[in-house]
Amino acid sequence: DTLPSTTNRTQPNILVTGTPGTGKTTTCEMIADATSLQHIDVSRLVKEKGLHEGYNEEFDTFILDDEKLCDELEDVMEEGGKIVDFHSCEVFPERWFDLVIVLRADNGVLYGRLEQRNYAPKKITENIECEIMQVVLEEARDSYAEEIVVELPSNTADEMESNVQRVVQWIELFKENHRE
Numbered sequence: 001d002t003l004p005s006t007t008n009r010t011q012p013n014i015l016v017t018g019t020p021g022t023g024k025t026t027t028c029e030m031i032a033d034a035t036s037l038q039h040i041d042v043s044r045l046v047k048e049k050g051l052h053e054g055y056n057e058e059f060d061t062f063i064l065d066d067e068k069l070c071d072e073l074e075d076v077m078e079e080g081g082k083i084v085d086f087h088s089c090e091v092f093p094e095r096w097f098d099l100v101i102v103l104r105a106d107n108g109v110l111y112g113r114l115e116q117r118n119y120a121p122k123k124i125t126e127n128i129e130c131e132i133m134q135v136v137l138e139e140a141r142d143s144y145a146e147e148i149v150v151e152l153p154s155n156t157a158d159e160m161e162s163n164v165q166r167v168v169q170w171i172e173l174f175k176e177n178h179r180e
């Protein structure tokens, strides 16, 4: 077998990525509630621990310090059993993850969610364009082995429920197959 990561993790690490508003945080919280996995909200961590090089006014976002972020998470990821939530996926080492979920939402749906968040019109447009151009999906496909990247629609509560169930089942199977 030629799995990319020769992992000795007994619990998997999962990355949940996607354009802002696609449902990463909600989905991760639900998966963490249903399993032994621990949710890591990277955007919050970056703000709380100052893992950035200041604020970019033009793009209305923090400028990520990739190296600080990866240093902060290295030991934590080594333990396994983490579900990581972030809108970008190319900053992390490939070996950290056993599964990469890319959440997707239709334009109209995403627009409504970002508007609800009171994002500035420019920031809404940028994020909608990012979703249309499949920026995060392509980033994921460029950064991780094809067979571990899974694209899931996240427009409705039913879809979210089904995504959560699917990942929970996958986690259970991983644990059965990686017992000590």
Ligand code: DAT
Residues within 6 Å of the ligand: 018, 019, 020, 021, 022, 023, 024, 025, 026, 027, 113, 153, 154, 155, 156, 157, 158, 159, 160
């Ligand atoms: P993200 O972490 O990707 O920015 P979120 O989890 O904060 O997204 O979700 C943004 C909002 O949209 C939040 O109010 C919950 C809602 N939402 C997310 N996914 C959904 C889905 N599949 N069905 C219904 N509502 C959803």
